[in-house]
Amino acid sequence: MKIVTWNVNGLKAITRKGSLDEVLKYDVVMLQEIRTSDLPLDLLFSGLAIESFSAKKKGYSGVMTLTRYKPINVIKGLNVEEFDEEGRVLTLEFEKLFLINSYFPRAGDELKRLDFKIKFDKTVEEFMMKLRERKPVIICGDFNAVRDRKDSSFWDEREPALTPQEREWLNHVINDLGFIDAYKLVNPNKNEFTWRSYRFKWKAMRIDYCLVSSELKNEIKNCEVLKIEGSDHYPLLLELNIESP
Template identity: 30%
Template sequence: MKLISWNIDSLNAALTSDSSRALLSRAVLETLAQEKADIIAIQETKLSSKGPTKKHVELLESYFPDHAITWRSSVEPARKGYAGTLFLYHNTLNPTITFPEIDAPSTMDSEGRIITLELDQCFITQVYTPNAGDGLKRLDERQIWDKKYADYLASLDAQKPVLATGDYNVAHKEIDLANPSSNRRSPGFTDEERTGFTNLLDKGFTDTYRYLHGDVTGAYTWWAQRSKTSKINNTGWRIDYWLVSNRIKDKVRVSDMISSGERQDHTPIVMEIDL
């Protein structure tokens, strides 16, 4: 089974805008279409509460003609056009789909952050983890989220193996970002967020990229758009992950990044697993 995950940073912009960045985003979609993945997880869709429009669906079907779509958007009392997730899954699959809430603080459960697919042999779940925010204004809530989410994954794992992916908004170790010393209290690299991710792994999960590649450096999934040279200089962060239940880690064959070319922000990640 081949699975891809990507934080797209606005599905509407990627599909319908004529901006130079949108053209780069569509080039990534064309790359993903060529990958012939069974499942594609997409985060930060930023769609309305009504989800993808008819035009969005038609365009997605042009890239992924053999896939069905399920989605979750941010709804009141959360912000409109914020966060959001979407799955494309091959139409030969027949998953049970849930939109879990984890008793998260504030409006986090209303922000469309988690979708879970249940197949006979496993759960496949994606997450768009809340960012701690400028000035770490959401760090306290983020720590609660991390604990609740870890407990949720553990509850799935108690039933059957789990494949979990998404934008976790944390660089776990110093080797997961280019400049750790200057980012000690930056959102995504606080001790609290890193400890939260360690706690998640300690619940019985494996970071598949590190499992296959060891302590390789310079491997990132995100480059800041605010810096025009971040990708050229590879001053990136690895904040997107494929995790699996420890008991099936030996079944993972591939866990890597897919090139997004000149496009900054997130790059897609791919995992192949023999279940």
């Protein structure tokens, strides 16, 4: 099974550029920052099952998951209004596992939303650990955080995604809760970035992840950054040794 996660920086824009077609061949496609509640005709006729969760605010945030497999259940949001009105989490339940598509908030300029971000992090943690009591969990998306210095082309701990608080939580999930950073498992000595700034060419970070609960560690076959243009993010591909979820 092949899963792609991609912050498309606008679904309509990425569709116009033709870049989205390059990932529709995969089994599951998780999109973040779709910024719309409308579905392009290309997707409606793609033959894929489509689930989306848009923000209340027009042209903002939103997530969408396209899949070749029909889910048993779909969970929109975290049941917390301040997060759910921004359309940030979409979960599909399958027979063998849960797939969580998540667009984590940015800590904001001057870290004005850092407290909001950390509260969101902890709420997501509680949510996915409850799901994990029932079956394995895979959470993919734009986490808007790095793990360490190797994951950024620059370093300033007052910058969003680089703060100690954001890094501490992400590493806690991996080191303490038993989730596997699939990219690092497959590429332990490789450093690539998944986001780069349009404005400041020297700014780039690895902030997009697929975290896989340890029960599925032996099923991780591959994880790689796909150099597909069209957004300020690159897609991340996760391949598992299972035929269907």
